[in-house]
Amino acid sequence: MTDPISPDSSGPVDSGLPSGSTGGGFADLGKILTIIPTYNEAGNVELITARVRAAVPEAHILIADDNSPDGTGTIADTLAAADDRINVLHRLGKEGLGAAYLAGFTWGMENGFDVLIEMDADGSHAPEQLPLLLDALRNADLVLGSRWVPGGSVTNWPKSREFLSRGGNWYTRKALVLPLMDATGGYRAYRTTTLKKIDLDGVGSAGYIFQVDLAYRVIQAGMRVVEVPISFSEREIGDSKMSQSIVTEALWKVTVWGVRERMRKAGRQRIRTAKAKRKQGW
Numbered sequence: 001m002t003d004p005i006s007p008d009s010s011g012p013v014d015s016g017l018p019s020g021s022t023g024g025g026f027a028d029l030g031k032i033l034t035i036i037p038t039y040n041e042a043g044n045v046e047l048i049t050a051r052v053r054a055a056v057p058e059a060h061i062l063i064a065d066d067n068s069p070d071g072t073g074t075i076a077d078t079l080a081a082a083d084d085r086i087n088v089l090h091r092l093g094k095e096g097l098g099a100a101y102l103a104g105f106t107w108g109m110e111n112g113f114d115v116l117i118e119m120d121a122d123g124s125h126a127p128e129q130l131p132l133l134l135d136a137l138r139n140a141d142l143v144l145g146s147r148w149v150p151g152g153s154v155t156n157w158p159k160s161r162e163f164l165s166r167g168g169n170w171y172t173r174k175a176l177v178l179p180l181m182d183a184t185g186g187y188r189a190y191r192t193t194t195l196k197k198i199d200l201d202g203v204g205s206a207g208y209i210f211q212v213d214l215a216y217r218v219i220q221a222g223m224r225v226v227e228v229p230i231s232f233s234e235r236e237i238g239d240s241k242m243s244q245s246i247v248t249e250a251l252w253k254v255t256v257w258g259v260r261e262r263m264r265k266a267g268r269q270r271i272r273t274a275k276a277k278r279k280q281g282w
Contacts, residue, residue, distance in 0.1 A: 030114025151229030
């Protein structure tokens with residue numbers, strides 16, 4: 001299930017917060033791991049880890065580095081040596097954001113973490129807003145930091161990119177009948193139990209489509225997804241990893257999934273109709 005906001009509603013979004021909640025510590029959620037994939041983020045990795053440690057001191061951090069040629073991995077090792085809550089996962093090469101997160105999920109589950117966070121290294125996902133996601137997770141299986149619910153926002157984006165993001169999410173809602181305003185966003189908090197209930201091995205990991213894939217699988221499994229508003233800021237240091245091929249791949253896969261789901265529903269309806277006719281003696 002999802003929060004009660006309808007896909008095209010302009011009404012208030014369910015924040016997922018218990019009545020009177022003011023945040024604070026998160027010991028009730030268990031061990032928290034913030035997964036930060038990196039590729040050529042030498043200018044950002046030290047700052048983002050410091051901000052996470054300040055925002056949620058009890059959270060651990062996993063830097064999943066794709067063998068960055070700019071030395072990000074070496075900087076990460078230095079940070080880990082100085083702080084026992086920072087760990088580094090060195091990967092062989094650049095395999096994409098989705099693959100890095102999936103590797104991080106596996107590492108987190110193998111090391112006994114109860115909550116797994118997705119966060120970009122470039123500061124576009126403000127660590128200072130992480131407590132909002134964790135508060136909401138107390139009453140959810142997955143929490144999405146959403147740019148497109150009331151209260152959410154983006155800064156330093158050209159209108160063309162905002163149009164692309166809003167349009168892509170609109171198309172995803174319609175194609176998959178997915179009641180989410182921001183299914184493509186990458187600032188998220190999962191319960192480990194949530195990820196164990198879905199088929200991670202089948203998740204599309206090449207590009208950003210895996211964000212839609214994961215949210216879709218969680219909803220299909222009958223679990224609760226809540227969106228909370230966030231302020232998204234474009235990176236100031238380094239280059240964006242977004243490309244036209246990533247967008248094209250995402251739209252194509254969403255179309256395929258949407259057609260497949262409609263065919264399944266039509267098939268189930270034909271079976272129900274046939275059974276009803278047999279009962280009536282047709």
